[in-house]
Amino acid sequence: MDKTFMTRRTFLKGGLGAAAVLGIGGGTMHYLNMVDVKGRILIIGGGAAGCCFAARLMRRISNPDITLIDPADRQYYQPGFTFIASGIFKPDEVWKPMSKCIPSGVKWIKDSVVELDPIKQTARTAGGQVVEYDFLVLTPGLQINWNKVEGISRETLGQGNAHCIYDFEGAQRIWPAIQELVAKGGRGVFTDTYTKLKCGGAPKKICMLTEHLARKEGKRDGVQIDYFCCSDALYNVPLYTPRLLQIYEERNIGLEVNHRVKGIDTQAKKVYLEHHEKKKVKEINELGKEVEVERTIITPRVEDYDLLSFVPPQSAPDFVREAGLSWTEGKLAKDGWAMVDKKTLTHIRYSNIVCLGDVAGIPTSKTSSAIRIQLPIAVDNLLSIMQGKDPEKIYNGYACCPIVTDYGHVLLCEFDYNKDPDPSFPFTLQDMSKEQASAWMLKRHFLKPMFFHGMLTGLM
């Protein structure tokens, strides 16, 4: 076992105490505030958002009636996948049996929701069980659409040295492949995806960690590293973007923007990309007039690789859209993200639904550290709704993306809906627009125990 791993006891003694003093994990004092509300609460999805929500609710309601539906055997600390992929964590450090995470007193239905009827207030599971609710907590995370990258599937990850760290097995398979790339030399191609994705920093982190490993091993000259980014910029939070770009340049990491992965030929080790470029073109409209319109011009491109790290497109789970809970217009409609009020985290159409975590259609990053701040707000707002009051607690869009820039430094990006810096960790004396060793210590040693022993127990 990792000697630096905090046990529950050491975390509660030291970590939680420190967190309380430092003001991390606001809302802790709420435990004193028990409420006697009535109603059947159904939580769909018991991941970072759903399980922690259940734990908090159990500490707030005197006679809770909570059912949680989730088919998973394990609760993963997914931020740890990047650290498995770079040899920092062992796979068994990042998960716990789901049965040990769901708070006692919560009825667990170990099944998947396949159909939801927000009018009848029922959810049907794959096993045919129909569950009625009065209040719904929608937290099923997101769906990774493996079928949208041709030539590879979740099951064949690793074939032809094409890898994805957004999967527990995938994260394990890439680590020996990265070591081999460094040892033997070759070209590492790293990509991300064009939809909203969980932890948009993760594909960049594994790229920079690979580059640093090659340098540490004295093998950098033999390794070419290229990053193909889907958006028109590597990152879009003003305080942090300049330093990230500088790091890519200083370390000679090739950067290309506006590229999407279409498919992979794992036998030939080729990745098929589309370069998307918006151009203004003149066209004749139906009235015979010349007009200027914006068109996306797609240019196909094929790149050879020795190691590929890719990320499939992501969306809300299908049942969310089928239930009519998704945005129907705007940027968030295409991939079915849930129609949520970005301030109160309540559903815009259905007043008895709260929604947080990756499935929520709100304009912020999909990270568990965002969930840490969403939790007390969403819980309070649900309790208000259950008491017939308006939801009043406001979420400012806080998200944190600890971008690991090397084995020892993290660019700790914390920001709100306006992309303004919103620090919640106590590093105010440091220049957080740059990578810091202190932020590495936080990420490496503190955030995982904070998740398992703080958030999942409802204490943070």
Ligand SMILES: Cc1cc2nc3c(=O)[nH]c(=O)nc-3n(C[C@H](O)[C@H](O)[C@H](O)COP(=O)(O)OP(=O)(O)OC[C@H]3O[C@@H](n4cnc5c(N)ncnc54)[C@H](O)[C@@H]3O)c2cc1C
């Ligand atoms: C590689 C990687 C790196 C990351 N790095 C970071 C990081 O550094 N920092 C950070 O803060 N975040 C990071 N994240 C993101 C973070 O893990 C997610 O944002 C967080 O887990 C989302 O929580 P959630 O509860 O919304 O979804 P999840 O934790 O994914 O949980 C969803 C749950 O819903 C269940 N479910 C799904 N469909 C159904 C259904 N139909 N019926 C019932 N249950 C269902 C699933 O079984 C699952 O248990 C990373 C993620 C990945 C993959």
